[in-house]
Amino acid sequence: MKFDSRICVAGGDTLIGAAILRRLLIQGYKEAINRREPEPDLTDGAETEAFFARYVPEYVFLAAGKSGGIQENMARPAELMRDNLLVTTSVVHAAWKTGVRKLLYLASSCSYPRNSPQPMAVGSLMSGPLEPTNEPYAMAKMAGVSLCRAYRLQYGADFFSVFPANAFGPGDDFRPESSHVIPALLRKMHEAKMAGAPFVDVWGSGRPRREFIYSDDLADSCIYLMQKYDRPGPVNVGGGTTVSIGELAALVQEVVGYRGVLRFDSSKPDGMPLKSLDSGELAAMGWQPATPLREALATTYDWFLSMSSTEAVWDREDRTSEGTVHSDGE
Ligand code: GFB
Numbered sequence: 001m002k003f004d005s006r007i008c009v010a011g012g013d014t015l016i017g018a019a020i021l022r023r024l025l026i027q028g029y030k031e032a033i034n035r036r037e038p039e040p041d042l043t044d045g046a047e048t049e050a051f052f053a054r055y056v057p058e059y060v061f062l063a064a065g066k067s068g069g070i071q072e073n074m075a076r077p078a079e080l081m082r083d084n085l086l087v088t089t090s091v092v093h094a095a096w097k098t099g100v101r102k103l104l105y106l107a108s109s110c111s112y113p114r115n116s117p118q119p120m121a122v123g124s125l126m127s128g129p130l131e132p133t134n135e136p137y138a139m140a141k142m143a144g145v146s147l148c149r150a151y152r153l154q155y156g157a158d159f160f161s162v163f164p165a166n167a168f169g170p171g172d173d174f175r176p177e178s179s180h181v182i183p184a185l186l187r188k189m190h191e192a193k194m195a196g197a198p199f200v201d202v203w204g205s206g207r208p209r210r211e212f213i214y215s216d217d218l219a220d221s222c223i224y225l226m227q228k229y230d231r232p233g234p235v236n237v238g239g240g241t242t243v244s245i246g247e248l249a250a251l252v253q254e255v256v257g258y259r260g261v262l263r264f265d266s267s268k269p270d271g272m273p274l275k276s277l278d279s280g281e282l283a284a285m286g287w288q289p290a291t292p293l294r295e296a297l298a299t300t301y302d303w304f305l306s307m308s309s310t311e312a313v314w315d316r317e318d319r320t321s322e323g324t325v326h327s328d329g330e
Pocket of ligand 1: 071133137166245
């Protein structure tokens with residue numbers, strides 16, 4: 001990939017896609033095509049093909065498709081699955097038709113079987129049942145991995161997949177009903193601090209463990225892999241730090257400066273007991289995540305504060321919706 005290569009980030013408005021676009025521009029790649037024309041509806045195969053035919057990108061980062069936290073996955077499994085299947089099929093096919101040189105597909109660590117040995121190595125994929133709370137989404141993401149492999153097998157296309165740890169960062173979704181745990185806890189604790197609320201409810205037992213990666217680090221790893229990776233993949237991208245949800249909540253509490261009590265709400269699901277990735281292949285290539293978890297949380301909180309008066313982060317209805325601290329703490 002050269003600085004004047006034609007690059008498409010499909011899903012340039014997602015957390016990871018936006019981070020990839022940002023990091024591409026900072027690193028000097030000027031031709032990221034999403035800057036010139038709004039992205040088409042990528043669930044529409046014809047629109048997607050027309051878009052690719054106009055720009056003929058050489059490199060594609062496929063970060064498109066709806067995603068959400070554990071509650072969103074349980075509430076909207078059909079929407080998440082359908083959207084991801086359609087978007088992936090459209091983009092992979094359009095990329096092949098227009099002769100894209102290399103495509104990187106963002107998969108999800110939730111496609112690993114629920115009881116995979118930890119840390120999870122790519123050899124464990126498809127070796128057992130998935131976590132039920134996100135099975136439809138996880139299955140759709142795994143179909144994307146398989147689709148990339150199929151285009152490689154049948155057409156010799158250089159399409160490969162990346163399994164990232166749980167990503168978070170500026171631009172994340174902070175809505176209680178759909179957010180992942182980090183934006184959810186940042187927002188809950190911020191609102192509780194502002195309201196002087198005595199408790200914040202943390203879902204589940206606090207015992208599940210997750211590996212987190214800062215979105216800019218993940219974006220850098222994707223650009224690095226696009227430049228250097230020459231195998232069929234897939235490849236894991238961990239964030240280097242695995243913590244329990246209880247430990248994470250305590251860290252978020254420190255970052256936000258909330259002094260109340262954390263209550264674990266066992267009526268809410270835990271999801272997968274442990275998700276940690278074996279990132280040995282990427283480490284052996286010489287890439288490591290750069291941002292410590294605490295620093296990344298603080299930067300994300302700063303972004304949230306800077307945006308908190310706009311609809312990008314919340315709206316009036318959300319402020320009183322279930323899942324915020326108001327339910328019990330006041
Ligand atoms: O981030 P999260 O929604 O996703 O939840 P998953 C991680 C853990 O944090 C779970 C707990 O054990 C949650 O119960 N948690 C505690 C909370 N408080 C909260 C809260 O206020 N909000 C949220 N959301 N969680 C998702 C998958 O699983 O991971 C997706 O459902 C996707 O498919 C994503 O793959 C990366 O790690 O459990």
